[in-house]
Amino acid sequence: MDTLKVLVVDDEPGIRMAIRRALRGHVMRLPDLGREFAFEVSEAESGEEGMEKLAAERPDVLLLDYKLPGMSGLDVLDRIVATRQDVLTVMITAYASLDTAVSATKRGAFDFLAKPFTPDELKSVLYKGGKHLVVHREALKLAAERKRVRFEFLSVVAHELKSPTAAIEGYLMMMRDRVLGEELTAYDHPVERAMVRLNGMRKLISDLLDLTRIESGEKRREVRQIDLRDLAMAAIEGGSELAPERGISLSLAEGGPVPMRADPGEIELILNNLVSNAVKYNRDGGRVDVAVSAREGAVELVVADTGIGMTPEERTRLFGEFVRIKNDKTRRIEGSGLGLSIVRKLVDQYAGTIAVASTPDVGTTFTVTFPQGG
Amino acid sequence: MNAERKTVLIVDDDTDFLDQTCARLAADGFEVVRAEGQAAAEDVLRAGTPFDVAVVDLMMEHPDSGFVLCHHLKKAAPGRPVILVTGVTAETGLEFDAATDEERRWVRADVMLAKPIRYEQLRREVDRLLG
Numbered sequence: 001m002d003t004l005k006v007l008v009v010d011d012e013p014g015i016r017m018a019i020r021r022a023l024r025g026h027v028m029r030l031p032d033l034g035r036e037f038a039f040e041v042s043e044a045e046s047g048e049e050g051m052e053k054l055a056a057e058r059p060d061v062l063l064l065d066y067k068l069p070g071m072s073g074l075d076v077l078d079r080i081v082a083t084r085q086d087v088l089t090v091m092i093t094a095y096a097s098l099d100t101a102v103s104a105t106k107r108g109a110f111d112f113l114a115k116p117f118t119p120d121e122l123k124s125v126l127y128k129g130g131k132h133l134v135v136h137r138e139a140l141k142l143a144a145e146r147k148r149v150r151f152e153f154l155s156v157v158a159h160e161l162k163s164p165t166a167a168i169e170g171y172l173m174m175m176r177d178r179v180l181g182e183e184l185t186a187y188d189h190p191v192e193r194a195m196v197r198l199n200g201m202r203k204l205i206s207d208l209l210d211l212t213r214i215e216s217g218e219k220r221r222e223v224r225q226i227d228l229r230d231l232a233m234a235a236i237e238g239g240s241e242l243a244p245e246r247g248i249s250l251s252l253a254e255g256g257p258v259p260m261r262a263d264p265g266e267i268e269l270i271l272n273n274l275v276s277n278a279v280k281y282n283r284d285g286g287r288v289d290v291a292v293s294a295r296e297g298a299v300e301l302v303v304a305d306t307g308i309g310m311t312p313e314e315r316t317r318l319f320g321e322f323v324r325i326k327n328d329k330t331r332r333i334e335g336s337g338l339g340l341s342i343v344r345k346l347v348d349q350y351a352g353t354i355a356v357a358s359t360p361d362v363g364t365t366f367t368v369t370f371p372q373g374g
Numbered sequence: 375m376n377a378e379r380k381t382v383l384i385v386d387d388d389t390d391f392l393d394q395t396c397a398r399l400a401a402d403g404f405e406v407v408r409a410e411g412q413a414a415a416e417d418v419l420r421a422g423t424p425f426d427v428a429v430v431d432l433m434m435e436h437p438d439s440g441f442v443l444c445h446h447l448k449k450a451a452p453g454r455p456v457i458l459v460t461g462v463t464a465e466t467g468l469e470f471d472a473a474t475d476e477e478r479r480w481v482r483a484d485v486m487l488a489k490p491i492r493y494e495q496l497r498r499e500v501d502r503l504l505g
Contacts, residue, residue, distance in 0.1 A: 162490075163388075166489075166490045167388075167390035167391070167394075170390060170391070170394040170493075171390070171393075171394065173394075173493070174394055174397060174398065177398075179397050179398050179401045180397060180401070189393070190393070190394075190397075193389075193390055193393065197390065327435075332389065
């Protein structure tokens with residue numbers, strides 16, 4: 001059980017006593033939030049004393065009399081708002097006029113309580129306030145966590161862009177300083193490498209845009225009837241152009257149409273990522289075999305390669321953001337480290353699953369299953 | 375081979391850094407032996423290929439590949455200078471250096487350079503150590 005600290009600022013001892021009594025042993029339950037609160041009451045008889053106790057005791061809820069000798073209730077309220085104190089204020093007023101209530105809530109009070117009030121009225125106001133407080137604080141915590149994740153993501157992105165930038169700069173400086181002589185053809189290799197690194201950056205940027213679109217939910221999804229076979233065929237044609245010099249053959253298993261309900265753009269992203277990985281992580285002269293099929297209540301996509309494969313440990317890390325499997329075999333392969341993270345997020349949107357089977361130096365098979373119908 | 379020409383062993387798993395540094399050192403009249411990682415560098419050591427100074431990246435096959443390689447290099451030839459290049463300090467806030475004798479006792483390198491390094495900076499250290 002948590003404790004909600006309540007500070008009562010009122011010059012009438014009778015009111016302070018009544019509140020203390022009403023809340024003694026009282027437990028407030030918020031079943032839909034799964035929380036329970038007991039109350040701890042503290043008192044002040046003037047606005048000045050109230051300000052001191054606010055600072056010293058950091059209460060959660062302030063029950064504040066409107067009419068106080070010296071510093072008024074509204075003065076205290078203004079001070080709280082000005083100093084951005086994290087306290088929920090309920091004004092207590094003898095004049096239950098709409099005016100007072102409106103002017104107090106306009107100035108930052110959460111609610112008001114009209115004198116005289118019953119213990120139940122008090123509890124009902126505190127119930128409303130307590131609930132608001134809990135929800136508000138959870139939201140703040142969540143926002144802070146999101147901020148942290150965003151910063152972490154940004155710092156990784158920055159780092160991922162730093163390394164190709166340094167490489168491209170290095171090649172340009174070689175050319176500026178004519179390190180390889182005056183003959184332009186001597187610079188074919190540096191130019192080629194700079195292009196490769198630039199392409200890597202371009203891919204990273206486009207993957208980041210894809211990821212942002214998926215995660216923000218801003219992109220309007222256009223789910224309609226599509227034929228997975230058509231899209232798979234297009235992905236294979238695209239994949240064949242990736243590395244013609246490496247002699248990798250791509251094929252789609254024979255069969256009829258595979259209808260499914262999906263956003264064609266999303267399915268293309270999944271296919272392109274899986275097929276381009278199957279090409280990139282293949283051996284020269286290897287194969288990429290794609291198969292699509294409709295089974296009862298599900299559509300299945302299989303992309304199998306005859307590539308370098310993975311160890312079980314590498315497989316567990318595969319779908320994380322910016323995870324690239326680093327070893328001697330993958331050292332020369334460019335990638336943003338976001339492709340499979342994108343695939344996973346998209347497949348999740350279809351409540352689908354991805355299974356990975358892999359043997360080092362033999363190959364890897366990705367099996368995506370989309371539940372359909374029902 | 376010209377007796378005046380000095381040989382530099384460069385060990386890094388970053389192909390672009392290797393290409394650029396090797397080309398520049400060669401243009402400046404050095405012999406260059408390149409190794410794309412700790413394992414390749416160990417092969418160079420085993421084969422007894424001669425070189426006068428080694429430039430070693432810290433993070434290669436393993437996060438501490440450079441440290442281990444530095445040890446082996448110094449064991450093979452304690453007097454032969456080693457430059458350790460690392461991006462680690464800037465990224466993790468991990469601080470270490472090879473500026474004092476105490477530090478050089480456990481970081482077996484004569485100089486540590488933080489990535490990204492300019493060629494001119496590397497060249498200066500190579501010249502100084504070959505002095």
